[in-house]
Amino acid sequence: MERITGGVTAPKGFEAAGVEAGIKYKDRKDMALVYSQKPCVTAGVFTNNVVKAAPVLWDKNIVKNSPYAQAVIINAGVANACTGAQGYDCCKRTAECAAQELGLPLDAVLVASTGVIGMQIPVDRITAGVKKLVREKAEGKQAGDRAATAIMTTDTVDKQAAVQFQIGDKTVTVGGMCKGSGMIHPNMSTMLGFITTDIAISKELLQEALSEDVKDTFNMISVDGDTSTNDTLLVMANGMADNEPVISRDENYRKFVEALHEINETLAKKMAGDGEGATALFETKVIHAATKEDARILSKAVICSSLTKAAIFGHDANWGRILCALGYAGVEFDPENMELFFEGESGRIQIYKDGQATDYSEEEATRILSEPEVRVLVDMKMGEYEACAWGCDLTYDYVKINADYRS
Amino acid sequence: MERITGGVTAPKGFEAAGVEAGIKYKDRKDMALVYSQKPCVTAGVFTNNVVKAAPVLWDKNIVKNSPYAQAVIINAGVANACTGAQGYDCCKRTAECAAQELGLPLDAVLVASTGVIGMQIPVDRITAGVKKLVREKAEGKQAGDRAATAIMTTDTVDKQAAVQFQIGDKTVTVGGMCKGSGMIHPNMSTMLGFITTDIAISKELLQEALSEDVKDTFNMISVDGDTSTNDTLLVMANGMADNEPVISRDENYRKFVEALHEINETLAKKMAGDGEGATALFETKVIHAATKEDARILSKAVICSSLTKAAIFGHDANWGRILCALGYAGVEFDPENMELFFEGESGRIQIYKDGQATDYSEEEATRILSEPEVRVLVDMKMGEYEACAWGCDLTYDYVKINADYRS
Numbered sequence: 001m002e003r004i005t006g007g008v009t010a011p012k013g014f015e016a017a018g019v020e021a022g023i024k025y026k027d028r029k030d031m032a033l034v035y036s037q038k039p040c041v042t043a044g045v046f047t048n049n050v051v052k053a054a055p056v057l058w059d060k061n062i063v064k065n066s067p068y069a070q071a072v073i074i075n076a077g078v079a080n081a082c083t084g085a086q087g088y089d090c091c092k093r094t095a096e097c098a099a100q101e102l103g104l105p106l107d108a109v110l111v112a113s114t115g116v117i118g119m120q121i122p123v124d125r126i127t128a129g130v131k132k133l134v135r136e137k138a139e140g141k142q143a144g145d146r147a148a149t150a151i152m153t154t155d156t157v158d159k160q161a162a163v164q165f166q167i168g169d170k171t172v173t174v175g176g177m178c179k180g181s182g183m184i185h186p187n188m189s190t191m192l193g194f195i196t197t198d199i200a201i202s203k204e205l206l207q208e209a210l211s212e213d214v215k216d217t218f219n220m221i222s223v224d225g226d227t228s229t230n231d232t233l234l235v236m237a238n239g240m241a242d243n244e245p246v247i248s249r250d251e252n253y254r255k256f257v258e259a260l261h262e263i264n265e266t267l268a269k270k271m272a273g274d275g276e277g278a279t280a281l282f283e284t285k286v287i288h289a290a291t292k293e294d295a296r297i298l299s300k301a302v303i304c305s306s307l308t309k310a311a312i313f314g315h316d317a318n319w320g321r322i323l324c325a326l327g328y329a330g331v332e333f334d335p336e337n338m339e340l341f342f343e344g345e346s347g348r349i350q351i352y353k354d355g356q357a358t359d360y361s362e363e364e365a366t367r368i369l370s371e372p373e374v375r376v377l378v379d380m381k382m383g384e385y386e387a388c389a390w391g392c393d394l395t396y397d398y399v400k401i402n403a404d405y406r407s
Numbered sequence: 408m409e410r411i412t413g414g415v416t417a418p419k420g421f422e423a424a425g426v427e428a429g430i431k432y433k434d435r436k437d438m439a440l441v442y443s444q445k446p447c448v449t450a451g452v453f454t455n456n457v458v459k460a461a462p463v464l465w466d467k468n469i470v471k472n473s474p475y476a477q478a479v480i481i482n483a484g485v486a487n488a489c490t491g492a493q494g495y496d497c498c499k500r501t502a503e504c505a506a507q508e509l510g511l512p513l514d515a516v517l518v519a520s521t522g523v524i525g526m527q528i529p530v531d532r533i534t535a536g537v538k539k540l541v542r543e544k545a546e547g548k549q550a551g552d553r554a555a556t557a558i559m560t561t562d563t564v565d566k567q568a569a570v571q572f573q574i575g576d577k578t579v580t581v582g583g584m585c586k587g588s589g590m591i592h593p594n595m596s597t598m599l600g601f602i603t604t605d606i607a608i609s610k611e612l613l614q615e616a617l618s619e620d621v622k623d624t625f626n627m628i629s630v631d632g633d634t635s636t637n638d639t640l641l642v643m644a645n646g647m648a649d650n651e652p653v654i655s656r657d658e659n660y661r662k663f664v665e666a667l668h669e670i671n672e673t674l675a676k677k678m679a680g681d682g683e684g685a686t687a688l689f690e691t692k693v694i695h696a697a698t699k700e701d702a703r704i705l706s707k708a709v710i711c712s713s714l715t716k717a718a719i720f721g722h723d724a725n726w727g728r729i730l731c732a733l734g735y736a737g738v739e740f741d742p743e744n745m746e747l748f749f750e751g752e753s754g755r756i757q758i759y760k761d762g763q764a765t766d767y768s769e770e771e772a773t774r775i776l777s778e779p780e781v782r783v784l785v786d787m788k789m790g791e792y793e794a795c796a797w798g799c800d801l802t803y804d805y806v807k808i809n810a811d812y813r814s
Contacts, residue, residue, distance in 0.1 A: 051734030051742045082730050082742065084762035117727020118764050229731050306713070307809055314810025320524020323489050324636050327458030335458045335489065355491035357525050396803050402714055403721025 001259055007160030009144035010175035011198035012240040013037040017137040018150030021129030023122065024077030024115060029150035031126070032074040033133035034194050035102065039068035040236035042110070043207035045214050047231035053081030055111045056232060058091040066107040067203070069236060072194060073098050073111050073130055074151050076179070078121045080113040081229040090121050097127040101134040112192050112232050114153055114179060148177040151192055154276050154401055155179050161266040163259045167243035167252045172199045174256075176263045178233075180221075180271030191218065191271060193233040195263055199256055200239035201246040209257050210235050217264035220296065220389040221272040222304045235260070272303075272390035273373070277397030282312050284322075284376040287386040294331045294380075295387035301329035302376060303391030312374055313393035317342065317365035319351045322376060333380055343375040344368035408666055414567030416551035417582035418605035420444040420647040424544040425557030428536030430529065431484030431522060436557035438533070439481040440505075440540035441601050446475035446515065447643035450614035452621050454638035460488035462518045463639060465498040473514040474610070476643060479601060480505050480518050480537055481558050483586070485528045487520040488636040497528050504534040508541040519599050519639050521560055521586060555584040558599055561683050561808055562586050568673040570666045574650035574659045579606045581663075583670045585640075587628075587678030598625065598678060600640040602670055606663055607646035608653040616664050617642050624671035627703065627796040628679040629711045642667070679710075679797035680780070684804030689719050691729075691783045694793040701738045701787075702794035708736035709783060710798030719781055720800035724749065724772035726758045729783060740787055750782040751775035 009016050014036050021031040044063040046056050062069055073094055080087045095109040102109075113121065137143065148158035162175035178193035210233070218233060239245070246252050273281030284302040289295035302308060305325035311318040319340055327335065340352035346367050350358050368374065416423050421443050428438040451470040453463050469476055480501055487494045502516040509516075520528065544550065555565035569582035585600035617640070625640060646652070653659050680688030691709040696702035709715060712732035718725040726747055734742065747759035753774055757765050775781065 049731060049734035050736075050738070050740055051730050079727070082727055082759070082763060084743065086763070116725075117731060118759075229727075229734060306805075310806050310809030313806065316810065318523075320486070320489055320636075323458050324456060324524060327456035327636060329457075331457070333457060336491065352489070352525075356489060356493070394806055394809075396806050398713075399717050399720065399801055399803050399806060402717030402801075403723065 001165045004162045006141050006162040007144040007175045007177040008034050008196045010162035011173040011196045013238050014196045015137045015139050016143040016147035017133045018146030019132045023075050030076045031129040032147035032150040034072045035137050036070050036238040038238045039070050040238045041203040042069040042236050043210045044234045049229050051229045053230040054087035054091050055113045059110050070104050070108040075113050076153050077115040078119045079115045079117045079230050080121050081117045094126050097130045114192050151179045159270040161263045163262050165255050165259050170241050170243040172241040174259045174263050178267045191231050195235040197237045198241040199237050200243050201237050213261050213264050217268040221268045222391050269390050275392035276401045277395040278392030280393045281373045282391045285388045286378045289380045289385045290383040292385045295385045297329050299387045299389035301325045303389045309394035313395045315366050315369040339379040341377040342368045344371040408572040411569045413548050413569040414551040414582045414584040415441050415603045417569035418580040418603050420645050421603045422544045422546050423550040423554035424540045425553030426539045430482050437483045438536040439554035439557040441479045442544050443477050443645040445645045446477050447645040448610040449476040449643050450617045451641045456636050458636045460637040461494035461498050462520045466517050477511050477515040482520050483560050484522040485526045486522045486524045486637050487528050488524045504537045521599050558586045566677040568670045570669050572662050572666050577648050577650040579648040581666045581670050585674045602642040604644045605648040606644050607650050608644050620668050620671050624675040628675045629798050676797050682799035683808045684802040685799030687800045688780045689798045692795045693785045696787045696792045697790040699792045702792045704736050706794045706796035708732045710796045716801035720802045722773050722776040746786040748784040749775045751778040
C-alpha cells in the first residue's frame with residue numbers, strides 16, 4: 001500500500017466540484033459534489049443520535065435499498081436537522097434536481113448537510129447550487145480540493161487522504177475527504193466523510209469493511225463529547241480499477257480493508273487534531289487491556305476528559321486527571337498495578353508506576369506536552385488488547401467559537 | 408420545615424474550625440474540623456471512580472464498621488489520591504493525631520482531602536494543622552463559616568445551608584457545607600460535602616436516606632463530566648435534639664428526608680452554579696418521561712453537553728444543541744412529538760414543537776439566557792416521570808483555571 005496525494009478524485013472515474021451557493025456563509029464555497037462516471041456500490045454508517053437530520057434519513061434509505069449510487073450533494077452552513085417534514089422535502093428536491101441535471105435515477109443521489117441545527121435550508125439556493133456544481137464538476141486533484149474546502153464549517157484546514165494498492169496487475173485507489181471541528185464524538189459525528197474507490201467489490205463486503213473499521217477510527221475520536229445529528233460516512237466503489245471483483249473475505253479483501261483503514265485513521269486523526277479551537281492532537285493508546293472493548297473505553301475516556309484536555313492546552317503534566325478519567329470510565333482495574341507514559345517527538349517518559357508518581361522531570365514532561373502531537377501511553381498489564389483514541393486540547397478558542405457560532 | 412442561616416454548626420452540639428496550615432496554598436485557610444460533642448451515627452456516599460483517594464478508603468471503612476464517629480479533618484490543596492501506601496499512612500497519622508488531641512478512639516475520626524491528584528501531603532504540616540484546629544474549634548455560625556471557607560479550592564464562594572423542623576415538641580436541625588468547582592460530576596464529586604444534624608436516628612435509616620437522596624441531588628449535577636477520585640458526602644447525627652429516635656420509615660423519617668433533601672439540593676445547586684469559571688447556573692428539567700431513569704439521563708445529558716454549555720455562556724438560543732444532547736443520551740423518543748421551553752425570571756418561551764422551531768423571539772430568548780439562572784424545560788410527552796439536573800456554562804475561565812490549576 002502506498003500513500004498518494006489527493007482525495008475523492010484520486011480513484012478512477014470520480015469527479016468533484018465545490019462552489020459558492022450562499023446557503024448561509026458569504027464569500028466562500030459551501031456546496032460540494034462527488035460524482036462517479038459509473039454506478040457505485042455504496043456503504044454508509046450514520047449517527048446513532050435519536051435526533052437524526054433529514055439527510056441522514058434520506059441516505060440511510062438509499063444505502064439500504066438502492067443497488068447503486070452515483071452522486072453526493074453536500075452543503076455546509078445549515079445542518080437540516082430538527083427541520084421536520086419541510087427538511088426532508090428539501091432533501092428530496094435537492095436529489096431530484098441533481099438527478100435531472102446529471103441524468104441519474106433519483107435513488108442514485110445521496111445528500112449530506114452540516115452546520116447549524118434547526119434552520120431550514122433555502123431550497124432555491126440549494127437547487128441553484130446543484131446546477132452550478134454540475135456545470136463545474138471535473139476530474140483531478142484541484143476539483144477534489146475544491147470539494148474538500150466547500151464542506152468545511154469551523155474547520156481550519158481541509159482533510160483529504162488517498163492510497164493505492166495492487167490486486168493482481170490492477171491498481172486500486174481509495175481516496176477520501178471529511179470535515180469535523182465541533183459536535184464531534186462520532187458514534188457511528190457533525191462529521192461528514194466521503195470515501196471513493198475504484199475497486200470492484202460486493203456491496204455486502206463494502207458495508208462490512210466500513211462498519212468494522214469505523215469502530216477503531218472515526219468512533220475513537222472526540223472533540224467535545226457531543227454526538228451530532230448529522231454524522232455520515234459514505235463509501236462509493238465504482239469498479240473502474242477493473243480488478244477481479246472482491247466477493248469473499250480473501251487476501252484482496254484484507255488489502256482493501258487495510259487501505260480503507262489507512263484512509264479512515266488518517267482522516268479521523270486530522271479531524272481530531274483540527275477540533276474546534278485545538279492547538280494539539282491528543283492521542284491516548286491503551287495497551288495490555290483485558291478486552292478490546294475495555295481498551296477502547298479506557299482510551300476514549302482519557303481523550304474525552306475536559307480537565308485532561310485543559311491540562312494539555314496548559315502543557316501541564318497533570319497526570320492525576322488521566323488516572324481519574326481511567327477510573328470513571330466504567331472498567332475495573334487495579335490502580336496500583338499499571339503504568340503511564342507521555343510520548344512525543346522529543347522522547348518518552350514514565351510518569352506513574354506502582355500506585356504513585358515516578359521521579360520524572362517536570363521540565364521534560366512540559367517539553368513533550370508542548371508538542372503539536374501529544375501521546376499518552378497507558379499499560380494496563382491485564383491482557384493482550386489495545387486501542388487508540390484521538391482528541392484535542394480544550395482551549396479558549398473552543399469556548400469562543402461555540403459561544404458565538406450561530407451568530 | 409424552615410430555612411435558617413448557618414451550616415454544619417447549626418445543629419446542637421456541633422463545633423467547627425478552619426485554619427491556615429500551609430498544606431499547599433499560602434495565606435489562606437486550608438484545613439477544617441467538624442466536631443460533635445457527642446458520638447454520631449454516621450452515613451456516607453463516596454466516589455464510584457475505580458481510582459479512589461486514600462481518604463475515601465479510610466472513610467468507607469469507618470462509615471461501614473465503626474458504630475459512631477465524632478470528628479472529620481478536612482484539607483484543601485492536595486487530594487491525597489494516587490499516592491499509594493504512603494497516602495493511606497498519611498490518613499492514619501492524621502486520624503491518630505486528631506484522636507489523641509480530641510480524646511477519641513481512632514475509629515471515630517474521618518478524614519477528607521481535595522486538591523491536586525498525585526502529590527503527597529506533608530504529614531508534619533497536617534498534624535500541626537490538626538492541633539491548631541482542635542485549639543480553635545468552637546460552636547456557632549462564625550466557626551462554621553471558617554470551616555466552609557477552609558475547604559474551598561477554586562470555589563469562589565463558600566456553600567452552606569441549614570433547616571429546622573419539629574418532631575413532637577423537639578426542634579431538629581440539619582446543616583451542611585460543601586465544596587465543588589471542578590472535576591465535578593458526582594457519582595456518588597472533587598466535591599466534598601459534610602452534613603450535620605442533631606436528630607436521633609438509626610444508622611441504617613440515616614444511610615438509606617442519604618443514599619436515596621443523592622440520586623436526585625448531588626448525582627444530578629455536573630461541571631465538567633469528570634467524576635473525581637475524592638467525592639465524599641458524610642452525614643453525622645448526634646441525637647442531641649433529644650427527639651424520640653427515628654427507627655422506622657414513619658412520618659418523622661419522611662420529615663427528616665425532606666429536610667435532608669432541602670440541604671442536599673441547595674448545596675448541589677450552589678456547587679453547580681459556582682462551577683469553575685461559571686457565569687450562570689444551568690438547570691434542565693425533563694417532564695413526562697417514560698421512566699424516572701429516562702428523566703434523569705435526559706436532563707443530565709443536556710447540562711453535560713459542552714456545546715450547549717458554551718451556547719449558554721454566549722447567551723445564544725442554539726436550541727438544536729439541546730435536541731442533539733437529548734438524542735445521544737441513550738433514551739429512545741420521537742423528536743417530532745416533544746416540546747422545549749426556555750425559562751427565566753423574565754418569563755417562559757416555547758422554542759420547539761412538532762419537529763421544528765416555533766416562531767419565537769430571538770430577542771426574548773437571549774434575554775432569558777442572559778440571566779444568572781437559566782432553565783430549560785423539556786416535555787417528553789411519554790409518561791409521568793420527571794427529573795432535574797444542574798450544571799453551568801462553559802467559559803474562558805474554565806479553560807484558564809484548568810490549564811493553570813496545578814502550577
